[in-house]
Amino acid sequence: KAKVEARGGYSFFETGMDARAQTRRKIEFELRQALQHEVLRPHYQPLIGLSTGTISGCEALVRWPHPERGMVSPADFIPVAEETGLINPLGLQVLRRACLDAAAWPDPVRVAVNLSPLQFRVGNLLTTVMDALKHSGLPPKRLELEITETLLLEKSSQVIATLHALRALGVRISMDDFGTGYSSLSYLRSFPFDKIKIDQSFVRGLCANHELQAIVRSIISLGRGLGVTITAEGVETEAELNWLRSEGCHEAQGFLFSPGRPNDEIAAMLAAQCESADAAALRMASRV
Ligand code: C2E
Ligand code: MG
Ligand code: MG
Ligand code: MG
Numbered sequence: 001k002a003k004v005e006a007r008g009g010y011s012f013f014e015t016g017m018d019a020r021a022q023t024r025r026k027i028e029f030e031l032r033q034a035l036q037h038e039v040l041r042p043h044y045q046p047l048i049g050l051s052t053g054t055i056s057g058c059e060a061l062v063r064w065p066h067p068e069r070g071m072v073s074p075a076d077f078i079p080v081a082e083e084t085g086l087i088n089p090l091g092l093q094v095l096r097r098a099c100l101d102a103a104a105w106p107d108p109v110r111v112a113v114n115l116s117p118l119q120f121r122v123g124n125l126l127t128t129v130m131d132a133l134k135h136s137g138l139p140p141k142r143l144e145l146e147i148t149e150t151l152l153l154e155k156s157s158q159v160i161a162t163l164h165a166l167r168a169l170g171v172r173i174s175m176d177d178f179g180t181g182y183s184s185l186s187y188l189r190s191f192p193f194d195k196i197k198i199d200q201s202f203v204r205g206l207c208a209n210h211e212l213q214a215i216v217r218s219i220i221s222l223g224r225g226l227g228v229t230i231t232a233e234g235v236e237t238e239a240e241l242n243w244l245r246s247e248g249c250h251e252a253q254g255f256l257f258s259p260g261r262p263n264d265e266i267a268a269m270l271a272a273q274c275e276s277a278d279a280a281a282l283r284m285a286s287r288v
Contacts (some may be wrong), residue, residue, distance in 0.1 A: 031090075041065070042113075043261055045259060055273055056108070056109065060098040061114075091116060109142070114146045140169045144174050152181075163192050175197060188222075195229040198219050202215050204234050224248060233254065
C-alpha cells in the first residue's frame with residue numbers, strides 16, 4: 001500500500017472489498033470526466049533500429065495528468081477502462097492524437113498504438129483506423145498497431161478478417177509482450193502480423209542468465225524464420241543492447257535510450273536526428 005501511494009497512484013489494497021470497489025468507482029467516475037475533457041495524452045517512447053542506431057518509430061503510451069495524483073500510470077486505469085467499456089473512447093482518443101502527432105514527424109518515422117482486445121469487439125475498428133489516418137494525413141505505412149496474445153485466444157474469424165483488412169491498408173501489426181500470454185505457436189500460422197515484441201521480462205537480466213538467453217535467442221530465430229521484425233522491450237543496459245544486436249535482433253526499446261516523453265520533446269529529438277543525418281549527407285557529398 002505504501003508503495004502505491006508513494007508514487008501518487010490509486011491504492012487497490014485498502015482494507016477489503018468495499019474499499020476496493022469504491023476505489024474502482026472513483027477511478028471510473030474521474031476517468032469518464034477526463035475523457036470528456038480530453039485531458040489524457042500519449043507520451044512517446046522511441047524504438048531504435050539496431051542496424052542504423054536511429055529512431056525508427058515511437059510507441060504511444062497513454063498518460064493521465066491528474067490534478068491530485070500527478071501523472072497516473074496506465075497500469076492503474078487501463079484495467080478499469082476495460083471493465084467499464086471506457087477503453088473504447090480512450091483508445092479512440094489515443095489513436096487520433098497519435099496519428100495527428102506522428103503526421104508532423106519526419107517521414108519514415110512510425111507511431112505504434114496499443115489496442116485492447118475489446119476494441120476489436122465493437123465492430124467498427126477498421127473504419128475508426130481509416131478515419132484517424134484520413135483526418136491526420138498520416139500514411140498507413142507509418143502506423144503500427146500493437147495487439148497481445150489474449151486477442152488471439154478466441155481464434156475469432158472476425159478478428160482475423162479485421163487484421164487482414166488493416167494490413168491491406170498498409171498498417172503494420174505488432175505482437176506485444178510476446179511470450180507472456182497463453183501462447184500457442186499455432187496462432188503464428190493463422191494470424192497476420194509484421195513484428196514480434198519480446199516482452200521485457202525476458203530481456204531484463206538477460207546478460208547474467210543462460211535460460212533467458214536461450215529463450216530470447218529462440219524467439220529471434222523464430223521471428224527471422226517467419227520474416228517478421230523482432231523488437232526487444234525493456235532494454236536498460238549497453239550489455240543487453242550489444243548481446244541483442246549480436247544475436248540479430250532488429251530493434252530495441254527501453255530506458256537505455258529513453259522513457260516515454262511528451263510529443264514536443266520527441267518532435268525535437270526527431271528533428272535533431274534529421275539535422276545530423278542531413279549534415280552527414282552533406283559531408284559525404286562535399287567529399288566527392
Ligand atoms: P506495453 O505496451 O508493453 O508498453 C511498454 C511499457 O514498458 C511502458 O509502460 C513503458 O514505459 C515501459 N518500459 C519501457 N522501457 C522500459 C525499461 O527499459 N524498463 C522498464 N522497467 N520499463 C520500461 P507504461 O507506459 O506504464 O504502460 C504499461 C502498459 O499499459 C503498456 O505496456 C500497455 O499494455 C498499456 N498501455 C499504455 N498505453 C495504452 C493505450 O493507449 N491503450 C491500451 N489499450 N493500453 C495501453
Ligand atoms: Mg505496447
Ligand atoms: Mg510491450
Ligand atoms: Mg508490456
